[in-house]
Amino acid sequence: MSTVPLQENPESDPLVRQVFDDIRATRGSDFINLLWKYLAFDPPLLKQTWEDVKSVMAEPSALDPKTKEMIYVAVSIANSCRYCVHSHTAAARAKGMDDEEYADLLRVISTASRTNALLNGLQIPVDPEFNREND
Known part of the structure; x- marks a missing residue:
């Protein structure tokens, strides 16, 4: 169960509509998944999150x-x-x-x-050769 309600008509907010249109254009699909629909409860958060995801995943x-x-x-x-x-x-x-x-x-x-868990438990020092400072 979500901690925020799903908005009934999120695209009635112009900022949400703008973000959803950009998602559609970027993905070449009309599908808006639930992540974005739920984030529409806070349009500025929706916009910032989409811009971050788009810049890393779509560009x-x-x-x-x-x-x-x-x-x-x-x-x-x-x-x-x-x-x-x-x-x-x-x-x-x-x-x-x-x-x-x-x-x-x-x-x-x-x-x-598995190896991360072992190394976290053992707390082995990092080999000097693995430090870029030694390049």
């Missing part, structure tokens, strides 16, 4: 779109965000991630989680 950069989505899945798993796991897994699949890549992604995530 061209050194990482291809599928890789960005796969990283988002990994971080969402680490942060226990069920909604984001589902949303970004679907987005990664839409951008070409196949079952073999998904299984490999889950292997990497589970291995990293």
Whole structure:
């Protein structure tokens, strides 16, 4: 259950309408997912969040779109965000991630989680070679 109510007609607010129109244009789809609909309870928060997500996930950069989505899945798993796991897994699949890549992604995530837990428990110092200051 959400901590805020779903707005009945969120696009009656001009700022929400502007953000939703940009989401539609950016994604090339009329679909507005629940994240954005619920964030419409606070139009400035909605706008800022969309601008942040758009700048990282939709604008061209050194990482291809599928890789960005796969990283988002990994971080969402680490942060226990069920909604984001589902949303970004679907987005990664839409951008070409196949079952073999998904299984490999889950292997990497589970291995990293396990070794991270070991290293957090052991508190081993970082090898000097891993510091960029030594480059």
